[in-house]
Amino acid sequence: MVSFKQIALFILLIVPFAFGQNKTAVDYIESDEIISNPERGFSAHESSPLSQWFIASLRSEHITVVQRIYTIPEFRESPLSQEFLDIVQGDMNMARQGGIKLVLRFAYTSDQNEADATLERILQHIEQLTPIFQENFDVIAYVEAGFIGAWGEWYYSTNHLNNTEDRRTVLFALLDALPVERCVVIRTPDYKRKIFQDDEPLTFDEAFNGGDKARTGAHNDCFLASDTDYGTYLWDDIEGDKDYLNKDNRFVPQGGETCSPSEYSGCANALTDLERMRWSVLNRDYNETVLNGWETGGCMNEIKKRLGYRFVLLEGEFSTSVKPGGEMSVSLRIVNRGFASPYNARSLEFILRSSDKGKIYRLKTDADPRFWMSGDTVTVTVTGGILNDMPEGNYKLFAHLADPIEELHDRPEYSIQFANENVWEDSTGFNLLYDSIEISSDAGGEDYEGDNYFVAENSGGGDIPSIIIDGYFNDWNDVPRLDVPPDNEESGDALNDDVDIVDIWAADDEENLFVSYSLQGAFASQYFYHVFIDADNDNSTGFHSNGSFGGFELMLENDLLWKYTGVDNEWSWSSLGGVASLPGVDDAGRIEIAFPKSLLETMGTVDEVGLVFNVNNLNDNVEDDYAPDSYESKSYTYKYLVTSVEDDDEGETPSEYGLRAYPNPFNGTVNILHNLPRQKIISGGIYDVLGRKIFSYSREDFNGNKIIWNGNYSDGGEAVSGVYFFALQTDEKIFTKKIILLK
Secondary structure, eight states: OOOHHHHTTSOOSOOOEEOSTTEEEEEOOBOOSOOOOTTOEEEEEEOSOOOHHHHHHHGGGTOOEEEEEEEOGGGTTSOOOHHHHHHHHHHHHHHHHHTOEEEEEEESOSSTTSOOOOHHHHHHHHHHHHHHHHHHGGGEEEEEOOOSSGGGOSSOOTTOOOSHHHHHHHHHHHHHHSOTTOOEEESOHHHHHHHHTOOSOOOTTTTTSSOTGGGEEEEETTTTSSTTTTTTSOTTOHHHHHHHHHHHTTSSOEEEOOOSOOTTOSHHHHHHHHHHTTOOEEESSSOHHHHHHHHHHTOHHHHHHHSSOOEEEEEEEEEOEEOTTBEEEEEEEEEEOSSSOOSSOOEEEEEEEETTTOOEEEEEOOOOGGGSOTTOEEEEEEEEEOOTTOOOEEEEEEEEEEOSSHHHHTOGGGSBOOSBTTOEETTTTEEEEEEEEEEOTTOOOOBOOSSOBOEEEOOSOSSOOOOOOSSOOGGGTTSOBSOOTTSOOOSSOSSSGGGOEEEEEEEEOSSEEEEEEEESSOOOTTSEEEEEEETTOOTTSSBOGGGOSSOBSEEEETTEEEEEOOSTTOOOEEEEEEOEEEEOSSOTTEEEEEEEHHHHHHTTOSSEEEEEEEEEOSOTTSOOEEESTTTTTOOEEEEOOOOOEEEETTEEEESSSSEEEESSSBSSOEEEEEOOOGGGEEEEEEEETTSOEEEEEEGGGOSSSEEEEOSBOTTSOBOOSEEEEEEEEESSOEEEEEEEEOO
């Protein structure tokens, strides 16, 4: 992936041409790399609760979609348990934390000779799942119809549900359970025609209108296994079914997997049918023989690049000098090299960002990338107004193909990257279009008379950014340790280094309680690592571990979370699935974990929890390591922090000890806020990623609660784009804050 830091090292890939006094044209260079874009590409198949370890392992493979299969024979004759619903919710939380989307399927058996459930039971289960679907559709790519028959493929059914009427009932129940923004996919085109009693594929007029037909797509679970793909196509109308999908899949998702090698499964047929049927998502885990054949046949990289959409910038034309109150025009030519187009809504926004202050102005458009079809070249032309009070100066112009859902809108992993060299800014999810737009009262041009303006976006305010569970710990640098004297955890009190807890940290933001702890050694798979949580802060309830003072409602054991269901301290727990947790990428002896506050609240948490840490060393002759050591008489107590910001005479200051930087990333100057008493401060400085001090502050520089860095070295030279660290040394500890300089 090309980072924004690299952009600063190259002249932008443009060839400018004059178009009147204040316009320029740009040619872009196409990239040949495999890109990790949302809701497309090879998917990972998973039948167990998701973990952050698993999700993180997918990043190097450019996988952004997980097909989560729930096989639930235990509920054939009963409602779904709350424990199971909690597992599904946990997977949603995990997907959101990890920056992926899910394809969901529910089935009662993976054996064609075993029973499925009755229609009444299926409808009950769908009704139980509805609140989860409604509240978490942001991380659902689409849902496979499932439920009926072996593997949920709608064919083998011991309850005789493999008929059009019952299939229709299940499909419509799922469509009603999901918000109108999401699709359900079914096994064959003939099923769709019969269910809707309509032989015609979707038209442009029907596309994305929220109707049931417009929300029903396709999945093919035996791609290229035979001439009919093992019954996916009618044996007497194979070409008719393929033509139907070619048209219908312009507006709905096509997913699935290969299932068996055949004379049809080579590269030539694969590329032809993937393009013809407009495939978006394909299982990377099955069938290995078919997939390996694509590797040896030389087409795998092309498939990885072209599954779903692949947008390439060809040319751009922009106003380069605009007056406040004037008119800014943007025109782009874009080609879609992918097999398909996006099937979920996607917004296109243009960004002007001040090269001096980093201030962002955003222009929303009504362009709909879902209509940028495979093989098509489209032209997007937009005119927007520059506000009268927009500061004069130089700006960079970006395109932002954002997820329109508010919770995901500003997350780079949910934004679309153009397949071009040196345009992607991975810290923001923006695509750089042009690096020098001048806003100046000296510019000519007409006054803007429309109502669509580049609108200022707040920067430098808001909540302190949350900790990211990514296996790196720089974002923990200004988090104080939880194990402070007299309850500090010492090394050397355990069986060996790999079960010896030494340091503990805790923090929180609006959504999560974050916990991190380290070992003297490294995490080892043979041991059981526990975080016990007294969620209701009541030691008379919950489970008492080995005579602990705290009574625990929750236990994290390795990467799975469990809820206590026993009485009188019996060992009885139900699984809640995984939580976001990762061991260190460069530190094998440290881990970071995020517990959703919403879950803790259901366990009785108001604003305080008790925490105890333990490693089961599997040796009955040596006591396990507990933290705190005095766990039989106390737990660590963590009280939620308040992250609001208040105004005072010295500027904005956080309400808890620590640091905050804004704007961050920045271009020009960055404001670093602290709220430590001046008498405690010894010195401060800016450091590069190699640990070299490039700018110094003395105690006398800290006259208030704000310090400013202008992006220069101490000798006056300009620092280059990149990551830096501000360090503030006190008489007790050193506080640090990561800051990112963009130019």
